[in-house]
Amino acid sequence: MSGLRAGIGVRRGGFRLDLSLDIAGGEVVALLGPNGAGKTTALRALAGLVDLDEGEIHLGKTRLDALPVERRPVGMVFQDYLLFPHLSVLENVAFGPRSRGVRAAAARERARALITRVGLKGHEKARPRELSGGQAQRVALARALAVEPELLLLDEPLAALDAHTRLEIRAWLRAQLADFGGVVVLVTHDALDAMVLADRIVVIEDGRVVQEGAPGDVARRPRTDYVARLVGLNLYRGKAEGGQVDVGGLRLTVSEAEDEPLDGPAFVAFAPGAVALYRTRPDGSPRNLWEATVEGVERQGGTVRVLLGGPLRAAADVTPAAVADLALRPGATVWASVKATETHAYPA
Known part of the structure; x- marks a missing residue:
C-alpha cells in the first residue's frame, strides 16, 4: 500500500x-476546518484540479504533481456527486475505466461488481434523477473506485444528505x-463525520494546520x-502553577494527569x-466560582444553552x-461554578 507525502x-x-x-497506505485522514480554511483547495490540488505554487506530491514512488489529471491514480467523490444525468448507473460507474482505455465489456463487468458491492444491484439501468440522495452517494463512490485508485478523495461526501440518510x-x-x-483524504x-470516518x-x-491527531485526542x-x-x-488558555490555571485573572483549580x-502555559x-x-x-464558596451575566439563551434539543459573559465567558447547559x-434571561446576573474534577487541563 503506497503512502502519500505532500507539500501543498x-x-x-x-x-x-x-x-x-x-x-500511510490504508489510512483515512480527515481535513477538518471552517469554510474558507483551504480544505477543498488542498483536495483539488491533490487531484490536479488546482496547480501548486510550491511543493510536491508523492504517492509511493510516483510524483503526482508531475502527471496530468487523467493519468493520476486518483478517484474523487464530489460534494454534489456530479453524476452524468444522461447516463445510467451502470454507464456512470463504467465511465472512468472506459476513459482510461479499458474495453467496454470489461468496464461494464467491473461496474456491475462495484454496483453490487455498494448495495445497488438491480439499479444498473436507473438514471441519476431516479435515485435517492443516499443511492446517488453510493454510485458516486462506486464510480470513484472503478478506476482502481491508489488515492481516494472525498469532498464533503455526506453534506447533501438529510439527517436520517446521513x-x-x-x-x-x-x-x-x-x-x-x-490512501483516503476526506x-x-x-x-x-471526521470522528466516525477518519x-x-x-x-x-x-x-x-493548527492541530492533528487521532479523533479521540x-x-x-x-x-x-x-x-x-x-x-x-x-476552552481557555492560561498559566498553570500548583494545580491551578490563571485565566484572565480568575484562578481555576483543575484536574491534572498524574x-x-x-507548570506554565496550559x-x-x-x-x-x-x-x-x-x-x-x-x-460554602465552592472553588471555581465567578459572577456572570447572561448574554443569550438558546434551546438545544432537550436542554437549554446559556451563554455567559463576565470574567470567564462560557456556555452552560441547563434544563x-x-x-x-x-429567571435566566439576557442581562440577568448569576453565579457560575465548575468542579475541578469536571475540568481537563493540559499543556498549551
Whole structure:
C-alpha cells in the first residue's frame, strides 16, 4: 500500500495554503476546518484540479504533481456527486475505466461488481434523477473506485444528505473505507463525520494546520476555539502553577494527569453541562466560582444553552425548568461554578 507525502503550497490573492501531509497506505485522514480554511483547495490540488505554487506530491514512488489529471491514480467523490444525468448507473460507474482505455465489456463487468458491492444491484439501468440522495452517494463512490485508485478523495461526501440518510450512509461509508487499501483524504466541516470516518484528523484554519491527531485526542484536547466549539467544550488558555490555571485573572483549580503535572502555559477545557448556575452566591464558596451575566439563551434539543459573559465567558447547559427557576434571561446576573474534577487541563 503506497503512502502519500505532500507539500501543498497554493497562493490565491491574499490567501495562502501551506499544508504538509504524510499519510500511510490504508489510512483515512480527515481535513477538518471552517469554510474558507483551504480544505477543498488542498483536495483539488491533490487531484490536479488546482496547480501548486510550491511543493510536491508523492504517492509511493510516483510524483503526482508531475502527471496530468487523467493519468493520476486518483478517484474523487464530489460534494454534489456530479453524476452524468444522461447516463445510467451502470454507464456512470463504467465511465472512468472506459476513459482510461479499458474495453467496454470489461468496464461494464467491473461496474456491475462495484454496483453490487455498494448495495445497488438491480439499479444498473436507473438514471441519476431516479435515485435517492443516499443511492446517488453510493454510485458516486462506486464510480470513484472503478478506476482502481491508489488515492481516494472525498469532498464533503455526506453534506447533501438529510439527517436520517446521513446516519445510514456514514456507517456504510466507514465500512467501505475500511476495505479500501489505498490512501483516503476526506474533507469535512462536520466534526462527527471526521470522528466516525477518519483514523486521523488534520485541523486547518486560515490555510495552515493548527492541530492533528487521532479523533479521540483531538476531541479531548482541543487547541483552538474552533475545535472546542466543534466538540462542544469551553476552552481557555492560561498559566498553570500548583494545580491551578490563571485565566484572565480568575484562578481555576483543575484536574491534572498524574503523569503530566502542569507548570506554565496550559489549556483548560470543560463541558457546558459541567457548569452549575445559581441565582445568588452559593453557601460554602465552592472553588471555581465567578459572577456572570447572561448574554443569550438558546434551546438545544432537550436542554437549554446559556451563554455567559463576565470574567470567564462560557456556555452552560441547563434544563428548561432551571431557566424558569433561575429567571435566566439576557442581562440577568448569576453565579457560575465548575468542579475541578469536571475540568481537563493540559499543556498549551
